[in-house]
Amino acid sequence: DTEVTQTPKHLVMGMTNKKSLKCEQHMGHRAMYWYKQKAKKPPELMFVYSYEKLSINESVPSRFSPECPNSSLLNLHLHALQPEDSALYLCASSQGRGIRHGYTFGSGTRLTVV
Amino acid sequence: AQSVTQPDIHITVSEGASLELRCNYSYGATPYLFWYVQSPGQGLQLLLKYFSGDTLVQGIKGFEAEFKRSQSSFNLRKPSVHWSDAAEYFCAVGALRAGSYQLTFGKGTKLSVIP
Numbered sequence: 001d002t003e004v005t006q007t008p009k010h011l012v013m014g015m016t017n018k019k020s021l022k023c024e025q026h027m028g029h030r031a032m033y034w035y036k037q038k039a040k041k042p043p044e045l046m047f048v049y050s051y052e053k054l055s056i057n058e059s060v061p062s063r064f065s066p067e068c069p070n071s072s073l074l075n076l077h078l079h080a081l082q083p084e085d086s087a088l089y090l091c092a093s094s095q096g097r098g099i100r101h102g103y104t105f106g107s108g109t110r111l112t113v114v
Numbered sequence: 115a116q117s118v119t120q121p122d123i124h125i126t127v128s129e130g131a132s133l134e135l136r137c138n139y140s141y142g143a144t145p146y147l148f149w150y151v152q153s154p155g156q157g158l159q160l161l162l163k164y165f166s167g168d169t170l171v172q173g174i175k176g177f178e179a180e181f182k183r184s185q186s187s188f189n190l191r192k193p194s195v196h197w198s199d200a201a202e203y204f205c206a207v208g209a210l211r212a213g214s215y216q217l218t219f220g221k222g223t224k225l226s227v228i229p
Contacts, residue, residue, distance in 0.1 A: 099215035
């Protein structure tokens, strides 16, 4: 299995809702990432998990809450989002802390906040 | 801090023509360089990567890139473009931070292909 699977593919949520994005990989990768991508922009790093521990939080608002329950799974919990949070949310993974094989990206969750 | 510049926002080529997408990087140490492609609404797919050794690297889908340290460049090339190559292309540099490597992306180049 050489894929990163993200669910759901599309999500529409109100500003008072609570929802979660899920990311799963079975490649044995020990680093996982959340990126946010606005239209016509490059991906921007949000969080880095290394060996199931949060190693980097790029000053992301607390309405985004990441969770890494095990080495294969990464969640992003969403609460009280704003319309400007609408974007494509990408999950990626890599082998340990290295980068020799680059990142493997999922196909993303298209989030719309109404 | 590391950075990547892709000078061309949008490039249009005819099908069958050659292609070169430019990328310049800034990084103090030996760079880890990547090219990714993204189709609309999709994730990113790795085309090729450079760490060391041969400065001309081959990737998937017939793409290649050449690393030129003197010019801080890592340009992507393809000898004959196919209509299916129309997509957004991102150059990225991998840099060590907080004990793990991270990717920093350029702003991307959108490729349009004329039949």
